[in-house]
Amino acid sequence: MHCRVKVKVVKVRPKVVVNAPQGAQGNSGPIGPIGPKGATGAQGIPGPQGPIGLRGATGAQGIPGPQGLQGIPGIQGPVGPAGALGAVGPVGPVGPVGPVGAVGATGPAGPVGAGISDFLSVFRADPGTGTDTVPGNSPITLTGVLANVGGAFTFVPPSSTITINETGxxxxxxxxxxxxxxxFNLTVNGTPITPVPFTGNGGGPISAEVIVTVTTVPTTIQLVNANATPAQLHNNLNTTVTILKLTP
Structure with missing residues (x-):
């Protein structure tokens, strides 16, 4: 920064020497001290704003360049984690009925179910006319079988004895x-099961139902004339016996 220095000019009349030769130039005197800083001048008035220049014209749009070549496919990334299980879809329509399959092999026999699994039905028939006689103190001989199911009974007609092979x-x-x-007495192993015999008068018939429990096998069953005198039965079918096994 330059400081303004006020210099006082003193006019000195030169001493004129006529026709004298010019002497050599003397040495410059020392520089005087810097004078004090002058006062700051007043700020000038701003000039008027210049006019706004006109906007230049918009340049024309450039023509798009040609499409570049397709790049080489990148390496396939790893398989991502499995997504969440989606909702169950609606039930589809029922398909047509398939052909009937081949018959499978017969399975093993199942266990014996509840109920009656063993039973026997036998009878006596006399083809004669008039009267069928049972001797005194003798059992009735049974002559035919209607049914014998299960292994609980043995009976081969004609016979007066039914054999039970299973307890129960x-x-x-x-x-x-x-x-x-x-x-007549119903006997088990030769012993009547009731203290008095089953009785029928002249109009007959004698009939009864009893339950016996067999604890030892084989056990025999008979219908025995309880009197010493012969018993007179009708001819044709005159006696039936049915036995059902109720429990093991």
Whole structure:
């Protein structure tokens, strides 16, 4: 920065020497001290704003360049994690009925179900006319089989004895069509099961139902004339015996 220095000019009249030769130039005197800083002048008035220049014209849009070549496909990335299980879709329509398959092999026999699995039905028939006689103190001989199911019974007609081969409880029912008065015992292993015999008068018949429990096998069953005198039965079918096994 330059400081303004006020210099006082003193006019000195030169001493004129006529026709004298010019002497050599003297040495410059020392520089005087810097004078004090002058006062700051007043700020000038701003000039008027120049006019706004006109906007230049918009340049024309450039023509797009040609499409570049397709790049080489990148390496396939790793398989991402499995997404969440989606909602169950609606039930589809029922398909047509398929062909009937081949018949499968027969399975093993299942266990014996509840209910009656063993039963026996036998009878006596006399083809004669008039009267069928049972001797005194003798059992009725049974001559035919209607049914024998299961392994609980043995009976081969004609025979007066039914054999029970399995322990358990049995329902025994019988019917005897007598002509005159008659008395018969139902015996188990030769012993009557009731203290008095089953009785039928001249109109008959003698019938009963009892349940016996068999604890030892084999056990025999008979219908025995309880009197020493012969019993007179009707001819044709006159006696039936049915036995059902109720429990093991």
């Amino acid at each position: 409880s049995y329902l025994i029912s019988f019917s005897i069509h007598n002509q005159g008065d008659a008395d």
